[in-house]
Amino acid sequence: MNLTMLLDMAVDGFGDRVVIGRREGGITAAQLNDMSIAGAAAIRESGADAVVYLAVNGPAFPVAMFAAARAGVPLVPVNYRLGAEQLQSLLANHPRAIGIADEAQSAALAQAGLTVLSPEQWLDTARRPVEPVADESDSEGDEAPAVVIYTSGTTSAPKGVLLRHENLTSYVFGSVEFASAEPDDAALISVPPYHIAAVANAITSLYSGRRTMVLEQFTPAQWLQTARDEGITNALVVPTMLSRIVEAEVDKNVPTLRSLAYGGAPMPAAVIEKALQMWPEVGFVNAYGLTETSSTIAVLGPDDHRAALASDEPAVRARLGSVGQVVPGIELEIRDAYDEVVGPGIAGSICVRGDQVSAEYAGIGRAVDDRGFFNTRDKGYVDEGGYLFIGGRMDDTIIRGAENIAPAEIEEVLLRHPAVLDAAVVGVPDEEWGQRIEAAVVVRPATVIDVDELRSYVRATLRGSKTPERIVYWDELPRTETGKLVRRHVLERLVAQVEKV
Incomplete structure (x- = not known):
């Protein structure tokens, strides 16, 4: 079609x-x-x-x-x-x-x-x-x-x-009910046109009958004012945008807002918890997908968010950091280094199959195995309840000695510290260990925190081998407009700073 x-x-x-x-x-x-x-x-x-x-x-x-x-x-x-x-x-x-x-x-x-x-x-x-x-x-x-x-x-x-066309229409039919939006429903889109989310939202909003508004230049104040002026009921943001909205000292009342979707990059737990408390009536949706999969392949819905926030059970509470469960029409497997499918709780490569999965590159062809599965190159695991947790890109893995270390694990701990707004962890070349762990951190305005204190904070949760050997403070991290961290730029800058010393 x-x-x-x-x-x-x-x-x-x-x-x-x-x-x-x-x-x-x-x-x-x-x-x-x-x-x-x-x-x-x-x-x-x-x-x-x-x-x-x-x-x-x-x-x-x-x-x-x-x-x-x-x-x-x-x-x-x-x-x-x-x-x-x-x-x-x-x-x-x-x-x-x-x-x-x-x-x-x-x-x-x-x-x-x-x-x-x-x-x-x-x-x-x-x-x-x-x-x-x-x-x-x-x-x-x-x-x-x-x-x-x-x-x-x-x-x-x-x-x-x-x-x-087949990929995109399959995504629409598997995700949206035709004409399901009310006549006054309106979506505010804050992603650039070259991102898959812009394409996906254009076609799904049309199919549902929802009016779309685009905010070309994002600021928290402008986003909030536009949402009020245009009666926005649904919105899409990337995690860095939601963080800035939560932190902004402006009127955050948007009486018409019913649903807010986010994705494109990991969402710090502190940010989503504050957002849920700030807008308790809003249904939050975490959408995980890739360009190669025609957008969303897993969703953490509003009920999942509320259940996780309210739960005292660690396994359920942890799901606030997941991307939810796969959408209809998508098959998912977690595979180890030997390409064998692993069970719940075991991390590996995230592989998916379905009609909406393109996995096709110009001049190259389809990057799928003989069963039609596409290796996303994302690491992750599925818990006992079928909730998918993302652990970063396979290419991001730091190899320190003989140990494989996921930067996302260390970044998650850093972001729990109340003084930290953003964090990036990379492996820097090292003659003795192969790679050593270093981190770049953005702290909240007017906040002072000693580097040794921050390293001790990480060590208290993770063992010493996963504690960054060096932490530097930057005003901001290199991210794309959709919030993805550009790790190679972090690495280049960290290495350059050492060379200047």
Whole structure:
């Protein structure tokens, strides 16, 4: 099934409902359909084989996605924060694309030989009246690539992940009930367009009938004010955003807010506990997924959050730090170093299978085993109740002597300290041990804590071999816009600091 079928269903079910933008002057489902038809015509006229989107999130993004689907070409949302060399390398993969770019980025697309429209010009183009074309979508149907998303490249060069119509529609049908939103429901999205969550929320919100609002530049005060002004009922944030909202000294009352989803990076226990106490009536949802899996594959729902917070049983309380249970349609296995499936409580590689799992890279193919399972390269384990706990990336493992150490375990302890806002732990090359453990920490404003005191705090919970040998204080850690820690930048800076001494 092509993505355009979701839009066709929305038009039939609630065509006059505003589904994009503000309550006043937003785009209805019927208008979005007309704009996708006109946009597809413009794509065909240009002879483009892809639509490169190099701009901030906004109404132009979903219009581009559905127009591309109707034209039978993929949408390629690109990180507008990439360096010039990396951006040019990526654009070289799409020489025949049409580009949609903000003014600051248009020169890069033009230099790559692409025809460039601003988001405003694109929307004007999509508003022109055209006659629908019979059999609009590509003959490949749901087998064709719908979106190509380049991975964040936090540990290596970005790879283009191919998400086919079949993958994305399978995710929608397994996650959302059609037309389930109330007429006044509205979602506030605070993730950039080149992240899988932006794609997933655009299509699931449309399918449910929920209006979406995008906050282009996040600040706690602006997020809260927008949520109040627009009657936001559902919101999506990354952990660093929720942390800043919780810590902000502003009015946090949002009377319409019913659900808040978060994901993209580990959530510090102290932050989610404060948020649950701050908004006890709000249903919190932790969503875990990857670009390669078309977004969410496991969910910790509102009832799970409340049960964990209220429980005195350690195993249940610990689930507040889990990502919940796998969604319908996903099969999960935890495998050891010998590729054998392990039981509850034993950590290993997280492997998944399902129709929404793409695991396909441009120029490479599908990265699945002979049973169709994709190794996410995330470490984790499942408890007796089927709750999945994430332990970081396999590539992040610190090998000190003959011992494998997970940085996430040490970071979790550091983040429990009341003075610590953020923490990163890495393995630094060491002649004697192979790697030594070092940490970079962000402390709360106007807070002073001795390094030795912080090391003792870690040692009191973990054994000495897992205590960082060096801890430094930074104003902030290098993270992507979606909150992912860029460990290679942490390592580079720590090594550089030592070399300067």
